[in-house]
Amino acid sequence: MQKMLSNKWVILAFVAPAVLLYAMVVPYPLLKSIQYSFYRWNIIGTAQFVGFQNYVRIFTSDYVFTTALKNTALFTIGSIVLQIPLAFILAVSLTKVTRLNKFFKSVYFLPCTISGAAVSLLWQFIYHPNMGIINAVLKSLGLGGWARTWLAEPDFALWAVVISISWQWFGYHMVIFLTSLSTISPEIFEAAEVDGATGWKKVWYITYPLMKPFIKISMILITTSSIKAFDNVYVLTGEGPANSSTVLALHMYNRAFLQLQYGYGAALAVILLILCVVLSGVLNKVFGTKNAEY
Amino acid sequence: MTIMWQNAGVDSTDNWMRDTLTLFQEQNPNVEFELMDNTWGDQYLTQITTLMATGRTPDVFATWTSGRMEPFVEAGRMYDLKPLLEQDPEFYNFLQAGPLASTTFDGGIYAIPYNLNGEFIYYNKQVFADLGLTVPETWEDFLNIIKTTKENGIIPIALGNAEIWTGAIPFMMIAERVGGLEAINETLAGERKWTDEIFARSGEVLQELMNMGAFEPNVNGIKPDEARSKFVMGQAALWINGTWEISILNAQMGPENYGIFSLPEIPGGKGSIDHHIVFADQAYAIGANSEHKDVAWSLLKFMFSQERQEAVVRSNVLPATKVEVDPATADARLVEALDLMAGASGTMFPWDIPLGTFLGTELNKAVQLLYMGQSPASVMQQFQRTVDDAAF
Amino acid sequence: MSSRSNIAAIAFLKLKRGLAVVLLMGLAISVLYPLAWTVMSSIRNPQEFFLNPWGLPTSINFSVYKKVWNEFYVGRALLNSLTIASLTVILSLAFSLTASFAIARMRWRFSNVVLAFLLTGLMIPGHSTIIPLYLTLIPVIEAVGAKNAILIPYVAGTLPISVFIISSYMRSLPNSVEEAAIIDGCNIRQLFFRIIIPMSLPAVASVTIFNFLGVWNELMLALVFLTKNAEQTLPLALLRFSGRFGTQWSETLATVSIAVIPSILLYVILQEKLIKGMTAGSVKG
Numbered sequence: 005m006q007k008m009l010s011n012k013w014v015i016l017a018f019v020a021p022a023v024l025l026y027a028m029v030v031p032y033p034l035l036k037s038i039q040y041s042f043y044r045w046n047i048i049g050t051a052q053f054v055g056f057q058n059y060v061r062i063f064t065s066d067y068v069f070t071t072a073l074k075n076t077a078l079f080t081i082g083s084i085v086l087q088i089p090l091a092f093i094l095a096v097s098l099t100k101v102t103r104l105n106k107f108f109k110s111v112y113f114l115p116c117t118i119s120g121a122a123v124s125l126l127w128q129f130i131y132h133p134n135m136g137i138i139n140a141v142l143k144s145l146g147l148g149g150w151a152r153t154w155l156a157e158p159d160f161a162l163w164a165v166v167i168s169i170s171w172q173w174f175g176y177h178m179v180i181f182l183t184s185l186s187t188i189s190p191e192i193f194e195a196a197e198v199d200g201a202t203g204w205k206k207v208w209y210i211t212y213p214l215m216k217p218f219i220k221i222s223m224i225l226i227t228t229s230s231i232k233a234f235d236n237v238y239v240l241t242g243e244g245p246a247n248s249s250t251v252l253a254l255h256m257y258n259r260a261f262l263q264l265q266y267g268y269g270a271a272l273a274v275i276l277l278i279l280c281v282v283l284s285g286v287l288n289k290v291f292g293t294k295n296a297e298y
Numbered sequence: 299m300t301i302m303w304q305n306a307g308v309d310s311t312d313n314w315m316r317d318t319l320t321l322f323q324e325q326n327p328n329v330e331f332e333l334m335d336n337t338w339g340d341q342y343l344t345q346i347t348t349l350m351a352t353g354r355t356p357d358v359f360a361t362w363t364s365g366r367m368e369p370f371v372e373a374g375r376m377y378d379l380k381p382l383l384e385q386d387p388e389f390y391n392f393l394q395a396g397p398l399a400s401t402t403f404d405g406g407i408y409a410i411p412y413n414l415n416g417e418f419i420y421y422n423k424q425v426f427a428d429l430g431l432t433v434p435e436t437w438e439d440f441l442n443i444i445k446t447t448k449e450n451g452i453i454p455i456a457l458g459n460a461e462i463w464t465g466a467i468p469f470m471m472i473a474e475r476v477g478g479l480e481a482i483n484e485t486l487a488g489e490r491k492w493t494d495e496i497f498a499r500s501g502e503v504l505q506e507l508m509n510m511g512a513f514e515p516n517v518n519g520i521k522p523d524e525a526r527s528k529f530v531m532g533q534a535a536l537w538i539n540g541t542w543e544i545s546i547l548n549a550q551m552g553p554e555n556y557g558i559f560s561l562p563e564i565p566g567g568k569g570s571i572d573h574h575i576v577f578a579d580q581a582y583a584i585g586a587n588s589e590h591k592d593v594a595w596s597l598l599k600f601m602f603s604q605e606r607q608e609a610v611v612r613s614n615v616l617p618a619t620k621v622e623v624d625p626a627t628a629d630a631r632l633v634e635a636l637d638l639m640a641g642a643s644g645t646m647f648p649w650d651i652p653l654g655t656f657l658g659t660e661l662n663k664a665v666q667l668l669y670m671g672q673s674p675a676s677v678m679q680q681f682q683r684t685v686d687d688a689a690f
Numbered sequence: 691m692s693s694r695s696n697i698a699a700i701a702f703l704k705l706k707r708g709l710a711v712v713l714l715m716g717l718a719i720s721v722l723y724p725l726a727w728t729v730m731s732s733i734r735n736p737q738e739f740f741l742n743p744w745g746l747p748t749s750i751n752f753s754v755y756k757k758v759w760n761e762f763y764v765g766r767a768l769l770n771s772l773t774i775a776s777l778t779v780i781l782s783l784a785f786s787l788t789a790s791f792a793i794a795r796m797r798w799r800f801s802n803v804v805l806a807f808l809l810t811g812l813m814i815p816g817h818s819t820i821i822p823l824y825l826t827l828i829p830v831i832e833a834v835g836a837k838n839a840i841l842i843p844y845v846a847g848t849l850p851i852s853v854f855i856i857s858s859y860m861r862s863l864p865n866s867v868e869e870a871a872i873i874d875g876c877n878i879r880q881l882f883f884r885i886i887i888p889m890s891l892p893a894v895a896s897v898t899i900f901n902f903l904g905v906w907n908e909l910m911l912a913l914v915f916l917t918k919n920a921e922q923t924l925p926l927a928l929l930r931f932s933g934r935f936g937t938q939w940s941e942t943l944a945t946v947s948i949a950v951i952p953s954i955l956l957y958v959i960l961q962e963k964l965i966k967g968m969t970a971g972s973v974k975g
Contacts (some may be wrong), residue, residue, distance in 0.1 A: 010797040022789035029846035036822035048350045048373035116954035117908030122946045133516045135743045156519030203695030263656035280813030338933040523936025
């Protein structure tokens with residue numbers, strides 16, 4: 005067996021296609037981007053080497069960068085807090101098969117079949133000051149005084165996006181957790197019951213540790229996609245009002261493509277990349293790489 | 299050959315362009331077009347810059363003008379049309395000199411402007427009649443309109459500042475009335491600072507209007523099309539926007555139900571009611587490495603022919619050529635706008651065009667801060683810092 | 691234990707269950723209502739759209755669907771999207787299943803290095819590399835056309851997440867799988883095709899859905915690569931309805947409604963695979 009599973013030619017044949025394709029498309033443009041981050045370049049003209057100046061400007065005179073960095077952090081934490089516990093609880097409560105549960109599972113998954121841009125269009129109407137459903141509900145509850153122009157409130161605009169994106173994706177993480185629950189063998193639960201574990205106690209001591217690797221997957225997915233978040237913010241608030249809801253990826257896009265400072269945008273992208281690598285590393289440490297075994 | 303232009307959604311430009319291509323093909327059956335007209339604004343900019351970066355510029359394409367066009371020309375992606383124009387004086391002469399100036403760089407002419415735009419104030423005639431209001435001639439008249447409409451539960455000025463360039467329009471109008479054209483053009487040329495007191499003063503005037511209730515309190519959360527629909531339905535008295543709105547206002551409320559005026563002079567200010575924001579926004583160019591320059595040029599000549607320019611006027615777009623607009627047959631509002639523009643004693647660009655893509659956006663963001671109630675002096679200081687920093 | 695406290699306990703349980711169903715239902719409504727709104731608003735009279743946005747439409751008008759299909763080539767975009775998304779999903783599975791198997795189940799020194807290399811892709815903000823990527827692929831675009839060329843970044847882009855999920859899943863399979871297979875006389879090909887792949891179907895289903903949705907809704911690469919009208923995918927077609935003069939809401943929402951159908955169908959088909967197997971296990975527990 006040992007011999008069969010370490011056959012070099014088989015390994016090569018299995019790994020090479022993926023690695024080659026990937027190497028063709030990902031590392032080279034990435035290195036190019038890192039190179040551009042040392043240039044002043046408007047995409048179309050000739051690039052001019054400026055050393056670390058783009059980085060210096062980001063940290064010294066870019067008043068939007070600080071907001072973007074802070075917002076990206078809040079965005080990530082907010083998305084995790086809103087989605088993971090909800091998805092976990094739903095997955096655990098929905099493991100029992102009844103007709104209704106099947107319905108719930110399908111319904112909760114629906115929003116992530118729609119593009120981020122379309123979801124954001126939809127939420128524009130939900131948050132709308134005059135015709136939006138949130139203000140309408142508040143008014144019908146006699147809480148008209150709480151009604152707001154949600155997307156134009158500097159303190160709320162970012163959370164508006166976090167809520168809409170969580171609405172879109174909680175069902176996806178629920179499905180990841182449901183998939184992982186299927187890998188837990190029922191004997192473990194039976195044994196636990198014999199030991200006197202019931203209800204949420206069982207969930208906390210048995211289900212949660214066994215699902216940890218999948219929670220890690222979800223955490224990493226949410227973290228990396230939050231750090232790269234773009235579509236939803238772009239469509240829903242367009243970084244406004246007055247940059248208050250901007251995030252790093254959007255700031256990068258605005259600078260690189262809309263304000264034609266590609267080199268500067270590339271420098272922002274490099275910072276974004278470093279952030280992603282560091283955070284994924286941290287998550288990996290926190291959750292461990294080894295699966296729980298029973 | 300490939301042809302690319304900005305899709306403006308529900309717009310007559312798109313129909314005009316498609317008709318033009320069909321007619322051109324009837325005369326030149328050998329020409330095949332590959333269309334790229336799906337995007338607008340930011341996305342169009344992303345597409346066209348990427349194509350240019352890689353030298354895959356379309357054969358004929360739409361561009362912006364002035365500061366927003368400059369990087370494309372500098373990079374050598376656009377074909378100089380001047381020699382072709384000079385060989386054809388009759389055609390050259392048919393184009394208006396003003397708009398052409400905004401596509402001229404270092405003596406070369408790199409695109410032919412398609413439309414002329416003015417930015418004005420529209421008023422709802424029904425609302426004015428109901429409240430006994432007339433077109434304002436003085437600043438006091440203008441303030442009175444705001445007061446009266448407000449008292450009668452009508453929104454004085456509809457504005458959709460969720461798209462920040464719309465909020466910049468009233469500010470630019472006020473700033474001209476306060477500081478005068480000269481000061482503004484000097485500032486745009488970098489000879490004067492944005493911290494000049496005329497801009498802070500203009501911000502204060504804008505905020506005085508806000509405090510009177512001239513705009514809705516949630517003005518930063520409203521999209522331009524909603525603001526427009528309030529104006530159309532008579533829930534708002536005024537609507538500040540460009541002359542490209544004429545075709546859509548005509549369709550939605552009928553040309554007889556609204557009118558156009560220019561912002562009155564502000565007491566103590568240096569501006570004039572006859573100074574307008576006028577600019578050519580869209581222009582058509584030929585890619586520098588196009589393999590079909592002959593066909594491209596004859597297409598441009600066809601687009602700007604007498605026949606197709608008459609169609610431009612029919613679609614209620616202000617032409618950038620010398621095509622005759624007959625007041626008897628042309629749309630009344632189109633004629634009204636053209637008359638206002640013909641009577642101009644001076645014009646300026648909307649500032650975000652000469653400032654270019656980067657600073658133009660930053661300026662519009664700064665103006666949004668004014669709508670959020672921030673102190674004008676500090677907003678302008680911050681903007682000046684951005685300007686200084688961008689010049690490194 | 692007295693029967694009274696028994697009744698109380700049952701009542702409490704029922705209450706708890708009832709409360710849970712109410713909460714689940716509430717969540718379901720919060721998901722379904724906006725989606726129903728999307729469809730409803732697309733068939734609503736456009737004038738009514740701003741006036742009575744959340745109520746039931748007073749009149750129903752399907753003509754907008756005909757309009758987007760015929761005049762705005764949504765049908766063509768749908769076909770482009772379907773081709774591109776399906777090809778991406780299939781190619782991506784082929785690449786990632788083999789790679790994951792070698793990484794997760796075979797024994798060699800650099801398996802973790804290769805995995806880490808592939809996973810870097812999770813962290814790369816896509817927008818930042820578009821321009822150099824496009825520059826690299828120009829020869830390919832010119833040779834095979836943008837619609838085929840875009841498959842390269844699409845498939846490569848799906849590899850990190852696919853390998854991540856599939857290899858994690860394969861690692862969670864017990865070691866006894868290979869032992870049993872070898873005792874049964876399987877060779878490596880049989881082990882891969884007959885044993886590991888069937889056992890990994892839940893992961894394959896997750897990855898299929900995730901990749902399909904990702905490519906189906908992808909805008910940025912499509913925007914840069916597929917500039918010609920004839921090549922465009924659904925997310926690009928959607929842009930057509932927004933312009934300087936505002937958004938054509940009925941057309942937009944009708945296109946959104948059309949665009950979700952394939953995704954939902956795919957989920958419904960795969961869900962059986964996904965959840966049937968898994969719940970059969972946990973129902974006893």
